[in-house]
Every structure is written in C-alpha cells, then in structure tokens.
Amino acid sequence: SQTIHQWPATLVQPVGSPLSLECTVEGTSNPNLYWYRQAAGRGLQLLFYSVGIGQISSEVPQNLSASRPQDRQFILSSKKLLLSDSGFYLCAWRSGRASTDTQYFGPGTRLTVL
C-alpha cells in the first residue's frame, strides 16, 4: 500500500530564516505531487505541483519554492521566511494516471514563524 511521509511535524522558525520541508511517498511510482498551505481562516491553498522529476508548477507567486530531486521526493523551501508563511503545510500525491483524480494527503507540518 502507498504511504506518504512529511517532516518535520512541527517547526518554529524566526523571520528571515531559511526553510526546508520534505515529503516522500512510498509504494507508488511516477506520482503527481502537491504542496498545499492551510492558513487560519483561509482554507487550503495549492502552492505547487509536480508531474515528474524536475517539473514544478507554481500556483501562487510568493517567497516559497519547490523542488523534486527524485521521483517520490518533494521539497518545499524558502530562503527567508515571512510572518505570513506561518501555517499548516500539507503534501499530497495522486496516481500519475489521468483517470484518477483522488489526492491522498500526508500528516502535515505545522510551521510557526516568529
């Protein structure tokens, strides 16, 4: 069966510090991968998605970036965090087959920027 991991689970970082969040998927190949952010009062917002290694699409311009160095690894980064980057970051995957729409989510990372 497929599983998705995220780490760290929680993170407290000062403004201006760098960020690296990691997501890995097991039990599947060539998944589509996604980063979402859940901010207070704003629901879930799609940040990035990837259909393959090195292929990243950005949905929202901001000071975050994403990379996919391996087939089942997806990384969210920032060079300098802002207060507004605080939130709950969720990674998700779905099968690369076009007939499947369902996305499966990881446990999330709670980021607090102080």
Added chain:
Amino acid sequence: GDSVTQMEGPVTLSEEAFLTINCTYTATGYPSLFWYVQYPGEGLQLLLKATKADDKGSNKGFEATYRKETTSFHLEKGSVQVSDSAVYFCALKGGGADGLTFGKGTHLIIQP
C-alpha cells in the same frame, strides 16, 4: 476560476442528530467532487467522492450526491457520533490546473 463555498461553522450538534453540511461550487465543465475530513492535528483523509452528475458517494455512514442542476454536493449523515467531530472540507477537481480547489472547511462539534 473554480471555487467552493461551504458553511464554516462551528456546527454543534448532539450525538445521534442528523447532519447536513452544505457545499456549492462554481466550475467549468464537469468537475469531480470530494469530501475530506481532518481530525485535530492530522492531515486530510478522503471521506467520499463523486465523479459525475447524480453519483452518490458514501463512506462511514456519510453520503453526498453530485447535483449538477444546483451545483451542490451536500454532506449528510443520519446519526452523528462524538468521534465525527472534525473539520470537513468540500473540494473539486476541475479540468484546469492539476490541484484541488477547497472550501474553507466546516468545523463540526458533536456533544455527548
């Protein structure tokens, strides 16, 4: 663009009450529709889905019917339990961008 609207709550009910959480959407074409549930401190779990008009998704006593004429996908359960307390998200997958479009979530509180 695509959008999803749902009541935000909190919605507070007594155990064994009937539940309805409304969800309406705006999308071009024929989106797939989903309900996800988020328990405290956890990620999202798929609760149910429907991919075409008049389809009914069901799971764990929850049901939702894809109504294209009213662009709705309301979530219902006949008798809720304390363990159903969570945040429920309605979402759609349209024909455009690859990601899901979510509503803001409905916080459900079930009291014993």
